[in-house]
Structures are given as structure tokens and as C-alpha cells.
Amino acid sequence: MNLTLDEIQNFKGKYPKQIWSLFFSEMWERFCFYGMRGMLVFFMISQLKFDDEKANLQYGATQAFVYAFTFIGGLFADKILGFRKSLFWGGLLMIIGSLILAVDPHEYFFLGISFTVVGTGFFKPNISSMVGQLYKPNDSRADAGFSLFYAGINLGALLGGYLCIAIGKGELFGDMISQNVRWNVAFGLAAIVMVISLINFVFTQKSLGSIGLQPLEVLAEGRSGKMPKWKEYGTYILSLIFIPLIMKMVSVPEYTDYFMWIVGPLTLIYLFYEMSKVTESERKKLWAALIFILFSIVFWGIYEQSGGSLSIFAAKNLNKDLLGLDPNGVNNSAGAFFIIFLAPLIGLLWIWLIKKKIEPNTIIKFGLGFIFLGLGYYTLFATRLFADLQGITSLNFFTLALLIITLGELCLSPIGLSIMTKLSTKNLQGMMMGLWFLASAYGQYVAGIIGAGLAKADKNSTNYDALITYTSGYKQLGLYAVVAGVVLILISPFVKKLMQEVR
Known part of the structure; x- marks a missing residue:
């Protein structure tokens, strides 16, 4: 079925039919990614015997490189591979990484993770870019489409985030899977679903x-x-050469510091070079995109405690008063569960507000995202009110905090994907989408540093002392988020001028 671009973009109704196929490919890839992400900190502490601080730093380093490589993947897709070949190559590398971990996660942990880092970099930004091209420029239905696509991301995150760690810990199918292969099966499951994603x-x-x-x-x-062909094959070879380098840098977090201090300034220099070649109108839009990107670093630095400090908090400080569910599984998947139901509703809400001509502009949506994030972290702080003397508190109230944080994510992340495609010039879409994810890399990096700071405790401290330390830190993060949200709302008129006709 050879459709023209006009035939694809002139669709009837709320969503183009192609979005459903991309939805399912992304869903299974996110199962793989979030399944593995949810296991990292717990696996490092329980199996590799890292202390809490080291595990947080390793987590931040790993996640930072994952998102940093989305920029590189987007760049190579723009210039050489195209979105489709980039996506398929990335998926293959993710499968290899998951299979390596399935064989022996203790011995080959960093090797398997390194394949996954590079693979995600080639896969993640390019499928999002293809979703953006299903819509004509300034199609008001794009935000709703990205919200639906985001629901697909989170359906995969829900399934992978709960199933993989629950299997690894023995909370699920523990009587069916031998204890000495539970983690092998958990990582192997990530490989199987990635194969399904590529076939789809x-x-x-x-x-x-x-x-x-x-x-x-x-x-x-x-x-x-x-x-x-030499450029295409050269890209494949170069990405394989990067794997041992990434393996070394991820295993030694200090190297991540050097990388993050170098790659950010170099990336901005390259962006400014590209901006010098576009029209003044296009340049203003790229400046607006850069403002969104910089604030997103702050957002993800606070938000991404879920894979780090909140993973430790869930393992040590939460009970099972929510239907007897595993606290780590809930921490990994509750946000995704809420998004599945809320994302389509939020998308339809934006459409309804457009019709009523009262839709808030994108920068105000971003500001609201920060305010909800802050309120969620204040709710995490309030979990101390339900704690017993052993430092164990309510999983129910913890889950309420995740619901509030999820509302903040829905105001920012799917809108961010959409606005990057709207503000980018055609030949820079892959790079700008990659830059959006590179900002996430810095957010992950900051999140690891924050989590390590929260994990520092006196050796003689009790579990209750740890609860107080963590919740005090979450209160501080909540304050930072609310302040950032207020600043965004105040500067919205200025950013709106830079965006011009884009909404």
C-alpha cells in the first residue's frame, strides 16, 4: 500500500491509522526498556552487592548514557540512516543486550547494559519523529496523537515495569521459576518482547x-x-565500536562526569552552528525549543527518582497495603498505569479546550507540569505521617503521590514530544528530538546525583532515620519544582512570541 504523504496526513477523525502500528512497536520496546530500568538499582544492591549511594550513581550514569545516545541516534537518522533503518538497528542491539543479560546478568551486566544503551539511542527518538510526520504542520490534533502514543509507551512501561522485577525478586511465578534463574528469565523476557516490537x-x-x-x-x-552504502555500514560499525567505550564509562561513574561536562557544551555549539544557517523566523522557534529543553532537565532531574532513590525507598520503607502488591513493582509501574487511563482523556481535554478557545499555551502546560510534580513530592514527604517506628509507611499514600506526579508528566512529556516536531525545521527534526532526549540524559544524571545524596546516611542510622532523610529530601525537591513552574508561567508571554504561530 504505497500512500503519499498527503494521503497519510489528510486523515479523518482524531487519529491517523498508522499511529496504532507505531503505538504497538513503541509499547513493546518500552516494555523492554522500563523492565530493565526497573531492575537496575534493586539488582545492583541485592545481586552485585553495591551500596545504596553507588547504586544510585550507577543508575544515573546508565540512564544518562541511554538518553545521551538518543541525540546521536537522531543525528545519524537525519544524515545517513533515516528513521526506519535507525529504529531497526537500535532494536537489534537492544535484543542482543537483553540476551547477554539473560545468559549471565551477574558476569556480563555492564556489557549487556552497554548494548541496550546504544540500541535505545537509535530506536527511541526516531519512532517519535515518525509520529510527528503523520501530521501536517500546526495540525491541532497532534497533541492528542502524541498523548495517545504516550499511552502506548506507558502500557509497555506498566507491563515491563511490574513483571520483570516481580519475576526477578520471586514475587511473581516464584514457585514455578527456580531461584537461581529468576533474573535470567526476567532479562530474557525483555529480549522476547523486543523481537515482537521489531516484527510489528x-x-x-x-x-x-x-x-x-x-x-x-x-x-x-x-x-x-x-x-x-559505506556511510550506512560505517554507522553500524561505529556504533559497535562505541559499546566497549560505553561499558567502561558506565561501570565507572566518574567517567560519566567528564562525558556530561563535555557533550553538553559541544552539542549547544553544534546547535548554534545549525541555527546560523536557518531563517530568522526558524531561529526564534529553535530558541523557544531550547527553553523547553533546558527546563525539562530540571523536570527529569526531580521526576526520575523513581528508578533510583524511590526504588530503595519502596524496598525498605513501604508496606503491602495496596492489594498485597510488591512495592517495587508498584513504584515501577503505577505511573504507567495512571497514564494509560489519563493520557487519552487529557488528549481529548486539549481538543475540547481548543474548540472552546481556552486551551492554555504549551509553556503554561509545562508550568502546570512542574506544579503537579512539586505537589506529588510534597505528598511523598507526607508519607512520614503514616510511618511506624520501624520506618514502614503506606504504599497506598505513596501511590497517591505517584498519581499526582503522573498528572505533571502528562502536562509536559507528550506535549514536549509534539512541540519539538512543531518548532524544528524539517532537516533538524531528528536532531531536535534527540536533543530533547539528551536533556533527559542530563535529567537522569542529575537524578542519580540527587539520589546518591539522599542515600548518604550514618552507618548506625535506623530504617526510620532513613525514612526521615528521604522524605525531607522529597520536600525540598517539591519546592524546587513548584518554583520552576511559577517561573515558566511568568515567562510564557515571551516564549509565546518566539514560537510565533506554533501552539
Whole structure:
């Protein structure tokens, strides 16, 4: 079915039909990613015998490199591979990484993680970019489409986030799976679902028309020609060469510090170079995108305690008063559970507000996202009110905090994906989407440092002392989030001018 781009974009109703196929590919990839992410800190503490502080730093380093490579993956997709080939190559690397961990997660932990880091970098930004191309520029239905797509992300996160760690810990199927292979099975499950994701994408390509195809090479005389194979194969080889380097840098968090201090400034220099080649109108939009990106670093630095300090908090300080569920499984998957139900409703809410001509602009949505995030962390602080003398508190109230934080995420993350495609020039879409995820890398990096700071405790401290330390830290993070939200709302008129016609 060879559809033209106009035929794809001139769809009737709220959603283009192709979004459902991309939805399922992304869903299974996110099962793999969030399943593995949810296991990292617990596995490092319980199996590799890292202390809490080291585990948080390792988690931050790993996640930082995952998101940093989305920038590189987006760049290579723009210039050489195209979205489709980049996505498929990334999926293959993720499968290999998961299989390595399934064979022996104790011996080959950092090798398997390194394959997953590079693979995610090639997969993640490019499927989001293809979703953006299903819509014409300034199509008001795009926000609703990205909210639906975000629900797919979180359906995978819900399933993977709960099942993988529950299997690894023996909370699920513990009587069926031998204790000495539980973690192998958990990592192997991530590999199986990634295979399903790629198979689904193979069939999806038939309905995508020209979206995501390999770009043409611009020749010296101004003509366009087919991309040379040596550039494509060179990209594959270069990405494999990066794996041992990533393995070393992830295993030693100090190296991550050097990387993050170098890659950020270099990336901004390259962005400014690209901005010098566009029109003044396009440049203003890119400045607006950069403001969104910088604030998102603050958001993710606070939000991403879920895989780090909150994972330790769930393991040590929460009871099972929510239907007897495993606290770590709830921590990993509750946000995704809420998004599945709330994302389509929020998307429809934006459409309804558009019709009523009272929809808040994107920067105000971002501000609201920060305020909800702050309120959620104040609720985490309040869990101390339900604690017993052993430092054990209510999983129910903890889950309420995750619900509030999820409302903040829904105001920011799917809108962020959408606004990057709207504010980017056509030839920079992959790079800008990658830059959005690179900001997440810095957020993850900051999150690891924050989590390590919260994990520092006196050796003679009790579990109750740890509860007080963590909740006091969450109160402080809540304050930072609320202040950032207020600042965003105050500067919204200025950013709105930079965005021009984009809403």
C-alpha cells in the first residue's frame, strides 16, 4: 500500500491509522526498556552487592548514557540512516543486550547494559519523529496523537515495569521459576518482547509511505543521489565500536562526569552552528525549543527518582497495603498505569479546550507540569505521617503521590514530544528530538546525583532515620519544582512570541 504523504496526513477523525502500528512497536520496546530500568538499582544492591549511594550513581550514569545516545541516534537518522533503518538497528542491539543479560546478568551486566544503551539511542527518538510526520504542520490534533502514543509507551512501561522485577525478586511465578534463574528469565523476557516490537514494525512500514526513508545524499553539484552504502555500514560499525567505550564509562561513574561536562557544551555549539544557517523566523522557534529543553532537565532531574532513590525507598520503607502488591513493582509501574487511563482523556481535554478557545499555551502546560510534580513530592514527604517506628509507611499514600506526579508528566512529556516536531525545521527534526532526549540524559544524571545524596546516611542510622532523610529530601525537591513552574508561567508571554504561530 504505497500512500503519499498527503494521503497519510489528510486523515479523518482524531487519529491517523498508522499511529496504532507505531503505538504497538513503541509499547513493546518500552516494555523492554522500563523492565530493565526497573531492575537496575534493586539488582545492583541485592545481586552485585553495591551500596545504596553507588547504586544510585550507577543508575544515573546508565540512564544518562541511554538518553545521551538518543541525540546521536537522531543525528545519524537525519544524515545517513533515516528513521526506519535507525529504529531497526537500535532494536537489534537492544535484543542482543537483553540476551547477554539473560545468559549471565551477574558476569556480563555492564556489557549487556552497554548494548541496550546504544540500541535505545537509535530506536527511541526516531519512532517519535515518525509520529510527528503523520501530521501536517500546526495540525491541532497532534497533541492528542502524541498523548495517545504516550499511552502506548506507558502500557509497555506498566507491563515491563511490574513483571520483570516481580519475576526477578520471586514475587511473581516464584514457585514455578527456580531461584537461581529468576533474573535470567526476567532479562530474557525483555529480549522476547523486543523481537515482537521489531516484527510489528516490519509490517508497519507498508503503510508509512515515504515517512522515515533513508535520506538522499546532496552531491557537490547540487543534485541528490542515493546514500552511499559505506556511510550506512560505517554507522553500524561505529556504533559497535562505541559499546566497549560505553561499558567502561558506565561501570565507572566518574567517567560519566567528564562525558556530561563535555557533550553538553559541544552539542549547544553544534546547535548554534545549525541555527546560523536557518531563517530568522526558524531561529526564534529553535530558541523557544531550547527553553523547553533546558527546563525539562530540571523536570527529569526531580521526576526520575523513581528508578533510583524511590526504588530503595519502596524496598525498605513501604508496606503491602495496596492489594498485597510488591512495592517495587508498584513504584515501577503505577505511573504507567495512571497514564494509560489519563493520557487519552487529557488528549481529548486539549481538543475540547481548543474548540472552546481556552486551551492554555504549551509553556503554561509545562508550568502546570512542574506544579503537579512539586505537589506529588510534597505528598511523598507526607508519607512520614503514616510511618511506624520501624520506618514502614503506606504504599497506598505513596501511590497517591505517584498519581499526582503522573498528572505533571502528562502536562509536559507528550506535549514536549509534539512541540519539538512543531518548532524544528524539517532537516533538524531528528536532531531536535534527540536533543530533547539528551536533556533527559542530563535529567537522569542529575537524578542519580540527587539520589546518591539522599542515600548518604550514618552507618548506625535506623530504617526510620532513613525514612526521615528521604522524605525531607522529597520536600525540598517539591519546592524546587513548584518554583520552576511559577517561573515558566511568568515567562510564557515571551516564549509565546518566539514560537510565533506554533501552539
